[in-house]
Amino acid sequence: MIILRYALYRFMTMLMTLLLVSALIFMIINLPPGNYLTNQIAELQATGQDAGVAKAEFLRREYALDRPLVEQYFIWIGFWPGQYGFSGLIQGDFGWSFEFDQPVSEIVGQALWLTVLVNLAAVLFVYIVALPLGVLAAARSKTWVDYTSSFIGYLGLATPNFLLALILFYYGQKYLNLPIGGLMAPELEGEPMNFTKVKSILLHLIIPTFVIGTSGAAAMMQRLRANMLDELDKPYVETARAKGVRPAKLLAKYPLRVALNPFVADIGNLLPSMISGSVLVSVVLGLQTIGPALLTALKSQDQFLAGFILLFVALLTLIGTMISDVLLMLLDPRIRYGGRE
């Protein structure tokens, strides 16, 4: 009951934050002078192509770029009627990309889900790798287990992602016959989902997941190890020992439960850092995620595309922190019942 009420409360605050973030994003994108169309018009006029200018002018009116900034923002969100009535983000119209000359939804459409897929896989990878290794390193601290896992961890942290990607592609192809680049076999693109396509995507996911997740996993492992080491000396661990609990069970039940808090709290931070970190990797690996699109959009001031992608990343972050907050509450009675009568 408490959890449910809290989750609802967190959801409401999340929506408020999202609104605030959207305003910030829109403002920041519009900070540099001009926009995509004014830049284009200036360029066309300089080269004397007046026909193009007319089209650009038309687009400028069509997308309300000639109105004041505040009005533009409200039209973009959908709080204000545009040229053709209410048609903004909340109505499901994501706007037009001038750079690609296509609706944003079409450019982003599939990439959006692939982005979520790649990054969720990476987050899962981080947790699956970091949890056992961190615990093991702490339980066997100052032994070869600890030193080896730390060494591999630091190696993972220090190796640049794109380099790791190239190395893995080479050897993955050579020895395991893993596909290079892309998120599915090229002939399957645009086809409806079926078994072969899913299989192809999963095979293509292996290396990107590893590349994007490695440094995160290494950092997370070290943090978990440090937290565990702090907890292992606490008197309650000794109490459990004096009760006669088996060492493995003791470790999992008592210190790990306490050390898990920061681990869980990191979910929120992990998502955005992975998405921004994976832009470069996506370019190198040729992944059809939104990363490369974001890069192009930002460079050319393609404001609706850039705005939408940034807002989407913010949404993921907010969902991540919400999930971690609710999980923390589930995990820790001190947060759940702090101040119960």
Added chain:
Amino acid sequence: MTPLLEVKDLRIGFKTAEDTVENVNFSLNKGQTLAIVGESGSGKTLCCRSVLGVLPKTAQIRSGQILFTTGNTNTDLLKLNERQLREIRGDRISMIFQEPMRSLSPLHKIGHQVSEVLELHRNCSKRKVKQDVLEKFARVGFVDPERAYNAYPFEMSGGMLQRAMIAMAMIAKPDLLIADEPTTALDVTTQAQVLGLIKDLQVETGMAVILVTHDLGVVANMADQVVVMNKGKIMESGESRLVLSSPAHPYTKKLFATAPIIPETPEMTPPVAHDDLILDMHNISKTFQARSTSAWKAPVLIKALRGVDLQLQRGKTLAVVGESGSGKSTCARIALGTEKPDHGGSVKFIAEQNAEPVEVQSLDFASKCAFQKQAQMVFQDPYSSLSPRMQIRDTLTEPLDIHAIGTKSERSDRAQEVLQQVGLDGNMLRRYPHAFSGGQRQRLSIARALILNPKLLVCDEPTSALDVSVQDQILTLLEEIRDQRQLSYLFISHDLAVVARIADEVAVMRQGLVVEQAPPCTLFANPKHPYTKALIAAQPEPDIHRPIDLDLVALGAGAPGSWADAYRFDKTTIPPLTEIETGHKVRCYA
């Protein structure tokens, strides 16, 4: 009869260092209590933990035997492997620890943590386990066992948690209970009740107890046998009746000499006149706001102080005594102006006789600076009150630096001088705090407070983190400098025995109110308030003929609502502080 536990020639050491514990021998019969007494670093904890095999990782048992006899089986605990030891831990031998707050997992329900013992060692149904646990909870004094079962540790007081720990240790009906300083972290009245509980349970179940403690008073109240340890060796051992009444070893004698006691027939001194005050606190209240449970409820108000009046005569010591949460430390902070009292309270500081009083709570920056030069504080924990990254010289000269006194070399000289005054060597200036022992650190802490030549020293439990013999030295030092420099002390403490020694006047506090105030002689010879009586009764005396009177403790230590009509108070109705004889005030209806 074979003893239940026999420790022979036990030697324990760390890594490659020399033995930390040498040739320790003791034995314990069924149903008996053995106390291991010693100061920190004496190896007493290592000894008792080696019985259960729960030593720190780097410690190794180098030789010896620990024979444990139950029924007809006789096992050497040191020869068992981990798995065999696990079967004994919690089942045949169990343990309770010093800090109940930290010894229970913060994330698991208390009932669950206690049940775990039965789940590990007994083969019975979940329902039977829960029933057993609830029965045990009722036995150790939980009014509502079901509620305690479902509570988390952070929802309970230290005393209640220690009861839960005892329930956990007793649930499997062990033959031996090892209690490692079980009451050191508790208030004195709670300590008395917890000790009483252990004793009762022992009589009921016939288990033996090893009690590790530094307090001879606890030994006198609990033990049949006593082992006195110092620096890893046994100094003296035997029946506690004999050891306590006529200690033979010089070390034991020294322990006795330094243990502060409440005098049985206190020397009568006239009540302190209040004609030349240095500190005058009037009508001090303090309300803290605790965060409320939800955004829709009003914040919870906690009244830490409720209209306290305290007057400190120049050159005298006023002690404020009370349990944790009584508001005594808040009082100290308000006296120094580091915390603001609620509206209506005033703190006046009178630097010289007949000087103009300054209102501590409404000083501007410059006069606050001047005030701070004259009023300094000595803190409780000498380990955390000195910066580990500063040399002693920097720590000591920093106050001079702040108040721009003297040149650099003068400051250095002054630091050296103060260091010698507190009994440390002047050439220690370049060292860092970690190079000093607890007692030496507390001396440093006093030196830092003294370097500005203050007139008023507020001491917040200055000796409660120290060993008894060191406590004695620090108290002596405080007395000496008070007399030399005509200092006035506001002395905060929870220990009546310490107060009996140093104070000229004592104020006993409970729940933010002064309940009784008198010179120590009057207070100890003729206590009137039930809470004061409980405090005095709960003080364990190192004399087996003066056991703790648990009934008296129970009478006064309960909630103020349970006191006799004349003394009872609650949130709204509070009896006045009535002067019943000269200098002796009691909060009661006349």
